[in-house]
Amino acid sequence: MSCESRIPCIDFSKNTEDLVEGSEGWNDLCKQVGEACAKFGFFQLVYDQAPVKLHEELLVGMKELFSLSDKTKEKNVHSKPHRKTGYLAKIEAVPLFESLGIINAHILDEAREFTDLMWPNDNPTLCQTIHSVAKMLQELEGVVRKMIFENLGVEDYYDSNMKNSDNIFRVLKYKAPRNDESNIGLPPHTDKSILAILYQYTNGLEFLSKEGQWLETQPGTFIVLAGEALMAWSNGRIHAPTHRVVINGEKDRHSYAIFATPNEGATVEIPKELIDKDHPLQFRSFDYMEFLRYLYANPHLDNHLKIYAGVEAV
Ligand SMILES: O=C(O)CCC(=O)C(=O)O
Numbered sequence: 001m002s003c004e005s006r007i008p009c010i011d012f013s014k015n016t017e018d019l020v021e022g023s024e025g026w027n028d029l030c031k032q033v034g035e036a037c038a039k040f041g042f043f044q045l046v047y048d049q050a051p052v053k054l055h056e057e058l059l060v061g062m063k064e065l066f067s068l069s070d071k072t073k074e075k076n077v078h079s080k081p082h083r084k085t086g087y088l089a090k091i092e093a094v095p096l097f098e099s100l101g102i103i104n105a106h107i108l109d110e111a112r113e114f115t116d117l118m119w120p121n122d123n124p125t126l127c128q129t130i131h132s133v134a135k136m137l138q139e140l141e142g143v144v145r146k147m148i149f150e151n152l153g154v155e156d157y158y159d160s161n162m163k164n165s166d167n168i169f170r171v172l173k174y175k176a177p178r179n180d181e182s183n184i185g186l187p188p189h190t191d192k193s194i195l196a197i198l199y200q201y202t203n204g205l206e207f208l209s210k211e212g213q214w215l216e217t218q219p220g221t222f223i224v225l226a227g228e229a230l231m232a233w234s235n236g237r238i239h240a241p242t243h244r245v246v247i248n249g250e251k252d253r254h255s256y257a258i259f260a261t262p263n264e265g266a267t268v269e270i271p272k273e274l275i276d277k278d279h280p281l282q283f284r285s286f287d288y289m290e291f292l293r294y295l296y297a298n299p300h301l302d303n304h305l306k307i308y309a310g311v312e313a314v
């Protein structure tokens, strides 16, 4: 799989040894991942170990899922304050967009709870598919996070950081716009999560480069992107990129993603090792769920994190 040349592309499949911690390949990947996350905040990830069949099965299941009645999909109520764990649709600002989120679907019982809710008569195939994909992405996210921490020299924080996070697996659908509708599937935004790993079946996801250009990504590879929780935690060393979704063509667009986020009660606190004369403290410690509550209570604001937890330079 080739990548757009202006976008960092990191190959995890070249050699299985590369994913063995401490190997030469691992150290090289840590550097590539760390640099891409600092400079761009995202990269395309080649990971051939992901069976093509799994993406195809999930797409079939996703279409089945989205064709259920609204009443059924609305049963997937979000766990507060994470709106993204529930059913999101019919939002005025994003009329083409629809999504269903499941918290910790890498745990089989959680995936089953979701499919049982949608299909009281069972859908064991989709339950298994969701679980397998979420598990693969959850593991992959853990590897990427470890590489970032190693590259920043703060790997001692890795275990507690992982322990204090959850993941949200989401399937997303964007209706093809009618002639009189805008083709913006999701307007420009930054994610509030730690890291997301996303797969798009058709193109449409675009990133704003630091130079102000929109960069298109290709379908068929995983895309890793950093969110504001990681940007803040890293004292601004990791970039949380602005991105948007544009619907090209006349077909509905589907994607799926895992979003790692701090869990209930978790505090985002910058490690002391990442604060120095050249990198003064940018954010005070904050409770992540409280931040989300603030965010949802103030939808009219921009730059929530800076206002909520930013430390003025002295
Ligand atoms: O569907 C996509 O490609 C992107 C979704 C996204 O950016 C989000 O859910 O935050």
Ligand SMILES: [Fe+2]
Binding pocket: 189, 190, 191, 243
């Ligand atoms: Fe996003």
